[in-house]
Amino acid sequence: MKLNPLSLASLILLLVSPSIECVGSTSTPTPLPWPEQFHALLYMNLSSSRLQMSDLWYDWPRGRNVNIFQKQLGELLYDIEWNNGTSFYYTLGAQGTCKVTEFEVGIPRPDFLDDANYLGTTVTDGFYCNVWEKVDFIWYYEDVQTRRPVRWDFYDGISTHVITFEVGAVLQDSLSQAPAYCFSQEREKL
Ligand SMILES: *[C@@H]1O[C@H](CO)[C@@H](O)[C@H](O)[C@H]1NC(C)=O
Numbered sequence: 001m002k003l004n005p006l007s008l009a010s011l012i013l014l015l016v017s018p019s020i021e022c023v024g025s026t027s028t029p030t031p032l033p034w035p036e037q038f039h040a041l042l043y044m045n046l047s048s049s050r051l052q053m054s055d056l057w058y059d060w061p062r063g064r065n066v067n068i069f070q071k072q073l074g075e076l077l078y079d080i081e082w083n084n085g086t087s088f089y090y091t092l093g094a095q096g097t098c099k100v101t102e103f104e105v106g107i108p109r110p111d112f113l114d115d116a117n118y119l120g121t122t123v124t125d126g127f128y129c130n131v132w133e134k135v136d137f138i139w140y141y142e143d144v145q146t147r148r149p150v151r152w153d154f155y156d157g158i159s160t161h162v163i164t165f166e167v168g169a170v171l172q173d174s175l176s177q178a179p180a181y182c183f184s185q186e187r188e189k190l
């Protein structure tokens, strides 16, 4: 590599005065907020080492976060979370089941990663990523170049890998409607 005199001068400046490093482009990276609407296909490794795929449909304007889990060689489980705190977990078909849960909090805000601690860079799933951690709850990996999420791990050992990420995609309302048998039972309060 051939250094021109200008870059040589700035290199010397950097070495002599480390504080200059903080000016300009080298501030601590922050995660990109989630798009208000997106669809992602996720590969998940559960803490039990069981695997599942999930179609995640995040929709902040509609106050809806949908996960449709396909368990490996197992059932298709719908998890419809609303911003008012109600979540419906159900399966369809003749043996369909449903569980309704009330949470104190709604779905994650697009900026839920604000104030996360920056941990540096690493390669995961073959992508060069920035990594953050928030309240010992989530470890979040974002591609340095495209700024798309690549992976996130939860404290409980669930590891999620992003396979597709379609910004702006919206789930049909009819596919997030819980079946009738969800509305004829007691609710669990969390
Ligand atoms: C799932 O996670 C466990 C624990 O980290 C690991 O041992 C296993 O290899 C993973 N399985 C797959 C298919 O990635």
Ligand SMILES: *[C@@H]1O[C@H](CO)[C@@H](O)[C@H](O)[C@H]1NC(C)=O
Binding pocket: 082, 084, 085, 086
């Ligand atoms: C929250 O919104 C969903 C979808 O509109 C609705 O089915 C549910 O009953 C609401 N929950 C509460 C506590 O109002």
